Amino acid sequence: MSFVLPNVALTSIYVSLLSDFAVQRATTLQKPLSGLLGVLVGGPMMINQARLIIMGLALVVLLLFLNMALGQGLRRGGWLYEQVDRWRRPSNRRGEMGSAHFCTMREYRRYRREDGDGITLLGAFWGERGRRLDWGYGKFCMGAEDAARGLLTLGAPGSGKTQAVILPVIADRMNCHHSLIVVDPQGELTPYIKEIAKVTGHLVAIHDPTSATGPRFNLAQGLSNIPSANAIARVLVPSADGDNRFWADSATDLLTACLLRFANLGQIKAALTDMQALAKRLIEKPDDAALAAGSFIASVRADGKIATNVVATLGTALTGWSSEQVRQNTAASDFTAELLVTQPTVVVLTCPGAMRKVYAPYLGATLQKLMSDLDTIGEQCGGPLPAPVGVIIDEFPTLGRLDSLVESVNLVRKRRISILVGAQTKGQFHLIYGEEATKALFTGLATQIVYGGCDHDTAKFYSDASGTSTADANPDPARANLRQRPLLTSDEIVNPQYGNCMIFSRFVESNFALQIVVMAELTRFYERTDWKARLTVHRHHDTLLLERGVELTKKLIASRKPFVLLTKPSTTVPATELETIFNEASYLHTAAKMQAVPMKASSNVLQAAGVRTASLEELTKRFKIIERS
Structure with a gap:
């Protein structure tokens, strides 16, 4: 042509x-x-x-x-x-002392195209010379590629990052039938997710290690090699510097070996009471676990002084497993990563605020395990996952040191996994990861939203990140007085000229690359009229919650969404509603494949939770009646 x-x-x-x-x-x-x-x-x-x-x-x-x-x-x-x-590319004006500038209309064109697999933020957006960039329709659209390259939001408590960024992203992705892993250490997001799931029909698995009724998860299940076990151990054992680093590293090696040898963390905690028996258990087979615990075994055979300190360090890290309830909650798994790619599911990892300091590292380790399993599924599928999965992490620094996640944040996009990270300040990352690892994490998250009112250190970092521009100090064109200045000073980050936050986004096209800087005022979730209408229509519906000890029967049909059948339906769901669900799903249910998974807890726990159990014969008759109808 x-x-x-x-x-x-x-x-x-x-x-x-x-x-x-x-x-x-x-x-x-x-x-x-x-x-x-x-x-x-x-x-x-x-x-x-x-x-x-x-x-x-x-x-x-x-x-x-x-x-x-x-x-x-x-x-x-x-x-x-x-x-x-x-x-084909936006014009890039060159300044004598710097060419940084706010986003122009031409540069914003990329963010006007909506993508069903991406993220769309509503609000008002201003660019160069205070011009509205969204043409009145109030949308900042990130495509699937932009979403997969990560999103970071920083804001002080009460700034609105949860209501304006995290909750709208969760709701819109659930509306697109994406599966999510939501880490909610404060328990603030869980009630909203349960309400949104009434609209979208997601299966919700709320895992709380201190809960008496929620689904269980076993970190040690499926671990068969040193790298995967060591990634979990590094999250559970807090890192240390100086002289204490030796004990932390030794405890990490011991926990790595124990994760390969024992069935769950409760057994590991119990085994720490007898070092001789523990060493004997670890060396009973000459495999990777025995080699990983080699220094511990050698110390036990000698005077045992080093082994005692290592066990003490590991025992301190596993203090939370002194609770019988926590040991039961982590003894088996009621959900796996496979559920996320076969059924629209939201896995919520949470714990009570008073116990956050003890169990937040465990939530981080659970997230690490699910991410590792999703990566394995992606490799088996030849690259990307069968369905997109979003990872939403609120208060990211409270989860402990997630080195593997920080290192792989640039690689998960190839698996159709997108990450949204929320935190309060940049200094929180420095305390845990140090300066270099913090830079690596921030570099991997291509879109970053910074709310005004932040601390000076965070404002200084983004002032430097905004770039250098050329300013004319003399308004007389005949006597230009050019000088160099940051595009945004620290004060302008803390007090935005327009809106209440700044959006920094980087992207690379085939023939050009850009970093845009946008001033924005994002619409909060309770201001969204579309979700108000949806939640009002479905307010009398029930949330499909995954219960403890429930086995899932799945039959995938290409033209239908996967359907999950509960062997122990909740008493809150009427029989007529179950019939409607089964008729719409159009699945073949084989009663012979269903078997009730007994709970290890007492029957009083089921009664307190309001869960009605039934025999296999009763369930078989019920499903035959529904299929005939």
Whole structure:
């Protein structure tokens, strides 16, 4: 098309302008043309044949020169190629002392295209010279690629990062039937998720290690190699510096070996009371676990002083498993990462605020385990996951040191996993990860939302990140006084000129790369009229909650969404509603494959939770009646 259109255009112009000059009556007698020349000219004898030939040859010469010029100009590096390529990308004005600037209308065009697999934030957005960039429709649309490259939001308590960023992202992604892993150390998001799930029909698994009724999760289940076990151990055992680093590293090695040898963390905690028996259990098979605990075993065989300190360090890290209830909650798994890619599911990891300091590292380890399992599923599927999965982490620094997550934040996008991280200040990351690891984490999260009213250290970091611009201190154009200044000073980060937050986003296209800076005022979740209407319509519905000891029967049909069948339905769900669910799902339920998983807790726990159990025969009869209806 690069050659066809110019040739057609030139021919049309040539014929339009010179047709009267080329086609004229002959004034003298002409000899008829013969052969190929007569075929090419094609004019009748009453037309001046010579003039027609000359004008035709002139057109051929013009087309020849045109195609030669196009061939030279459109080759890679040619003048025309460069000019066309320059038109495709936003203009980048060069300043004498810096070219940083706020987002322009042309640069914002990327964020006007909605993507069902991406993230859309509502609100008002301002760019260069205080212009509204969203044209009144109030949307900042990040595509699937932008969402997969990570989103970070920083804001002081009460700034609105939860209501304006985290909750809208959760609601919109659930509305698109994406599965989510939500880490909610404060328990603030869980009630909202249960209400939203009434609208979207998600299965909600709320895992609280201190709960007596919620679904269980076993960190040691499925661990078969040193790297995966060590990633879990590094989260559970807090890191230390100086002289204490040796004991922390030794305790990590011991826990790595124990995760491969024992069935769950409760057994590991109980085994720490007898070092001799523990060493004997670890060395009973000459495998990876025995080698990982080699230094501990050698110390036990000697005087045992080092082993005693290592066990004390590990025992302190596992203090939370002194509780019988916690040991039961982590003895088995009622959900796995496979559920996230076969059924629209929201896994909520939470704990009471008073116990957050003890169990927040466990929530981080659970997140690490699920992420590792999702990565394994992605490898088995040849790269991306069968369905997109979002990871929402509120108060990220409270989860402890998640080194593996920080290192892989740039790689998870290939698995269709997107990460949203919420925190209060940049200093929280420095305390846990240090300066270099914090830079690596922030670099991996391509879109960052910073709320005003932040601390000076955070404001200084983003002032430097905004870049350097050229400012004219003299308004008189005849006497320009150019000077260098940050695009945003620390004060302008703390007190935005427009809105209440700043959005920094980086992206790379095939022929250009940009960092945009946008001032914004984001719409909070309770201000969203669309979700108000949805929640009002479904307010009398029940949330599909995953219960403890429930086995899931899944049959995947390509044209239907996966359906989860509960072997122990809650008494709050009426039989007529169950019939409606089963009829709409259109699945074949095989009663022979269903079996009730007994709970290890006492029957009083089930009664207190309001859960009604039934025998396999009763369930079989019930499902046959529903299928016939």
